[in-house]
Each structure stands twice: as C-alpha cells, then as structure tokens.
Amino acid sequence: MTNPSRRYAMNFGWVWGPNNMELDKKASLALKLRGADPAQLNELLDGWLEELIHDEESGSYYQGGFSVEVQSRGQGSADIIFASGGQDVADSLGYAVDGFHDSVLEQLDTAEVTWTELPLES
Numbered sequence: 549m550t551n552p553s554r555r556y557a558m559n560f561g562w563v564w565g566p567n568n569m570e571l572d573k574k575a576s577l578a579l580k581l582r583g584a585d586p587a588q589l590n591e592l593l594d595g596w597l598e599e600l601i602h603d604e605e606s607g608s609y610y611q612g613g614f615s616v617e618v619q620s621r622g623q624g625s626a627d628i629i630f631a632s633g634g635q636d637v638a639d640s641l642g643y644a645v646d647g648f649h650d651s652v653l654e655q656l657d658t659a660e661v662t663w664t665e666l667p668l669e670s
Contacts, residue, residue: 554653556645556663563638563668573668574633575641579626579648584659586624589652593618593626596651613640624659629666 556577563575581589600609600616609616613636619627630648632640645663653661 554659554661555649558638558642559665560638562665563641567668568637571635571637572633573670574631575637575668576629576631576666577641577645578664578666579628579630579645580662580664581626581628581653582624582660584624584626584656586622588656589624589626589659590621592652592655593621596648599651612643613637614644616644 564571567573568575597609597616597618600611602609607617609618613634614630614632617629617631619629621627628648630641630644632644634640653659
C-alpha cells in the first residue's frame with residue numbers, strides 16, 4: 549500500500565494480518581520525501597536523528613523497538629526506511645513515524661511525501 553499523506557496512518561491489517569499471525573516478521577515502511585527546502589530539511593532531519601541511538605557499524609539509528617535507515621538524502625530529498633518487529637510492531641513503528649512527522653514533516657514548508665509498506669520479512 550502506498551500513502552501520499554504527510555502523516556502515515558498505521559495499517560493494522562498489514563502488520564497484524566494473516567501474513568504475520570505469529571508476530572514474528574519485520575515490518576518496514578519506506579518514506580520518499582521530495583521537494584523540501586534543502587537547508588530546512590537537513591536541520592530538521594539532523595535534529596531528529598540526534599535523538600536516536602546511532603549504530604556506527606550498520607549506519608542505522610534506533611530507539612526502543614524500531615530502527616531507521618537513511619538510505620539517501622540531499623538536495624531537499626530523503627529516502628528513509630522505518631522498521632520494527634515482534635509483538636509491539638505496530639506500537640513501535642507508529643511511535644517512530646509519528647515522532648518523525650511531528651519533528652520533521654510537520655515543520656517543513658514544502659515537501660512531497662510518499663509512504664510505502666514493504667513486504668513483511670522473516
């Protein structure tokens with residue numbers, strides 16, 4: 549499912565549905581952000597990432613039950629993967645994307661945002 553809204557609404561059928569009855573799969577949500585003011589996006593994104601724990605080895609960030617991978621960024625664009633798994637998959641993923649929305653997306657003057665639910669992974 550692809551959602552073009554700036555705020556992502558948790559799809560419980562995706563994370564808790566028939567493909568994840570045992571709640572043993574990882575759910576990953578891709579954010580594609582385009583058209584933001586580069587300086588504003590960099591400042592907001594850096595500020596938000598500083599609140600998370602950075603794993604130097606993998607390059608990923610995490611907090612609680614979610615992880616964040618910044619796949620690319622620059623020139624007012626960013627591609628970011630939010631991921632979580634286990635029994636608190638919906639809560640953790642929701643917490644991550646809500647925090648990102650409030651700290652980054654809501655503060656941007658302009659931006660096009662697309663959220664894509666990726667296939668669940670074992």
